[in-house]
Amino acid sequence: MLLVCLLPDTYLLAGERLYGATYKITLQEDAKFSEDSLQLYKDRAIFAAKNNDLKNAAFYAEEYIKYSAETGFVESRYFAKFSDTAEFKELKEKYDLNVNWLHFFYLFSALIGFFIGIMLLINKSKDKKATVLISVFVLIHSLFIFHIFLHSTNLKFRTPHILYMSSIFSYLYGPLLYFYFKRITQKYTFKKRDIVHLLPTFIIMVIMFPLFLLSKEEKLHIMFEVGSFDRMPYLYGIVSTKILSLLIYGALVVYLFFKNNQHKSYTSEAKKWLTTLVTLSSIYVLSYAIYGMVLAEIIPNISFLFNLQIVVMATMVLYIGYASFRSPNLFAGNFNSNxxxxxxxxxxxxxxxxxxxxxxxxxxxxxxxxxxxxxxxxxxxxxxxxxxxxxxxxxxxxxxxxxxxxxxxxxxxxxxxxxxxxxxxxxxxxxxxxxxxxxxxxxxxxxxxxxxxxxxxxxxxx
The missing domain is CATH 1.10.10.60 (Homeodomain-like)
Structure with missing residues (x-):
């Protein structure tokens, strides 16, 4: 193999060209790569780097990373002279650990959300059902934010089993908030027929279940887009139906808000809590609709638009945490009767x-x-x-x-x-x-x- 690296490209692979498309197609058609195949990608990347061939060094480095899952390869000493080039900056952004202040904000929000959600669950409350609804609402938002943190920092490549982990909760956001509002504003008693609101979640769990059973290697192949599975299966279907779900339940929450907001027994603190929660959830619905249009390529993929819904979600989690600390009675079943x-x-x-x-x-x-x-x-x-x-x-x-x-x-x-x-x-x-x-x-x-x-x-x- 070392000899292969040192020989001119005309002698490689019995006459195939070093950077030719023929060998690339042959490798990609092979479902399982041998160690020799992986080593060849690696050697070609190093050979190109030694010969100051930036384009092919970047190309073969990426191919090696995709099939080996060795994301640290992009930081190899062989590519040190290319570290400031656009090609290798792009590779580092795609595969290497990438952390900035926004990612720390996501992590902080997620951890605070987990803490608040768990504390609400374990604390005693006169209205345990209302408390469970809002705590689960916080927990699944926190899980989604944490998932985004792992994805955005490329830690997903080190934790492949997080693949699709938050997708099964896509249709729970709306029902949880709606029934929480219904419970605290009307003292609603849950009925057996309400289980129909969980039907979309059950359906997506059934659909996604085979993907959760995949091995670590298969999930990594999906992440690197070299496996036989689509990296984002059912993407447009899930996003479009989630937007529809959020719009429907969002409208129901707004209706409940205006219907009950003038209730004379509400405290000013409670009215403020409801108003802020409705406002943030409405902004979230709008931001997720924008996010969906970005994914569907209806509008340009601008970083601000992609991150907007996560920032709004994180803000909502932090506000709930603040409100639960500032006014614990809002979560203790004393919303009206106090x-x-x-x-x-x-x-x-x-x-x-x-x-x-x-x-x-x-x-x-x-x-x-x-x-x-x-x-x-x-x-x-x-x-x-x-x-x-x-x-x-x-x-x-x-x-x-x-x-x-x-x-x-x-x-x-x-x-x-x-x-x-x-x-x-x-x-x-x-x-x-x-x-x-x-x-x-x-x-x-x-x-x-x-x-x-x-x-x-x-x-x-x-």
Whole structure:
């Protein structure tokens, strides 16, 4: 083989030309390449590089990569002099590890989404069905974003079994969001006939199942477009029907939103949550339609248009994560019922927001919670309103009762103190931030930080 590399092309393969099309066709028609065939591609790429033949060095390097799956070959020292050429830059972009700031954003969004989705699933909730719907919605979006991350960075070549892994969830986005809205706005009770909404997902699972059973080598052949399978089977059918599904369910969600948005028992926080979620999902439907037109070559394949739907999806996942942290009551089954007792309240929305700002001033700037005998009456007097209005403002805007609201601030202070002064006595810290006894402090600490003060200190020291 070494001799072959050193001889002129007229002596190779019994007279066939080194860069001729005849040998290329012969190799491509062969279903299984021998090691000699692969080695020949490799040797030809190296031979061309040594002879400063950029065009054929790039061509045979790519052929070798496709059939051997050795993506690192493009970074071989033989091609160092070609590293700044357009041909080899293109090869590196196609096959070598390729990471930029946008890819890190995808990875960050996916990991946050997985965390939020799992936390929503395991947390206790009065309306578990609504919580499961929104958590699964977040998880499948996160899986899709993670899939895009692997694909865009070329890590897919190192993890071939991720091939098509997110495709089976293509028709779940719409139904999950639709039934979540239906559940939280109408307290909808699920019926057996609702299973028909899962029929498209079942069909695509049946269609794609044989592809999931392929071996690692067969999946790599598909990725490199050298196998007998189409690299993107049923592409236009899946994309077009997914767009149709998103449009139908998107219209149903918008209908539910406008039908129920004026419900008087909704909190301002809940209305904001619904409005933002509907807006983001509508933008996502539009961006996916644009993505579909890019794939169908109806509009030019511009990087911005391709990535738009992923950015929108990631933004939606991050917003849900933020909302679940900021207002956990939105996911806890208290969407409507929490504020039924305030339906007849005379507190207007503008006055409620005014009281909220004044309340935050008392707690975040004046730190009134540090007084261990602070009461609802005292806070109400400082706000210049009734205890009923104060209670309503805390409940509507923060999803907590008065004592939970106070203790949340106290625990945040306690955690900060323990982090800075890890040798402090725990009970001393409890008294310093406003608690009257250790039992209440420990209970509140575990409620808000999911661990005891001692466990928190141990985690800081490890």
């Amino acid at each position: 504020n039924d007792k305030y339906v007849k309240s005379g507190l207007t929305e503008s006055y409620s927001l005014e009281l909220k700002d004044a309340l935050l001033q008392l707690f975040e700037k004046d730190k009134i919670y540090l007084q261990n005998k602070v009461s609802l009456d005292q806070v109400s007097e400082l706000l210049g309103t009734t205890r009923h209005n104060t209670s309503q403002v805390i409940n509507e805007h923060f999803g907590l009762n008065f004592f939970e609201f106070i203790n949340k601030y106290r625990i945040a202070d306690a955690a900060a103190i323990l982090e800075k002064e890890q040798n402090r006595n725990i009970i001393d810290v409890a008294y310093e931030v406003g608690f009257n006894n250790k039992v209440t402090f420990n209970k509140s600490f575990k409620k808000f930080l999911l661990q005891t003060p001692s466990q928190y200190l141990n985690s800081l020291r490890t």
